[in-house]
Amino acid sequence: MKTDIHPEYKPIVFRDLASGATFLTRSTTTSDKTIELDGETYPVIDVEISSESHPFYTGKQRILDSAGRVEKFNSRYKNFGK
Numbered sequence: 001m002k003t004d005i006h007p008e009y010k011p012i013v014f015r016d017l018a019s020g021a022t023f024l025t026r027s028t029t030t031s032d033k034t035i036e037l038d039g040e041t042y043p044v045i046d047v048e049i050s051s052e053s054h055p056f057y058t059g060k061q062r063i064l065d066s067a068g069r070v071e072k073f074n075s076r077y078k079n080f081g082k
Helices: 066-076
Strands: 010-016 022-027 034-037 040-047
Touching (some): 022 034, 022 040
Parallel strands (some): 010 040
């Protein structure tokens, strides 16, 4: 196995821009921005959406009524082409 070819695996913070939540984890990605968390300074990656703000995980997901949409379409175009 070759030495010194793998990227550095280090602690990093992912910050959700929608909710402001932060997640401390380990990753090979890097960033020039830093954040202080629990008295330590970590690089930070800003993400648009995470499990803290995604509608599926927060329970605010909209369920589309596809049956109602089909009935509406059929009632609108039932006389089309006759």
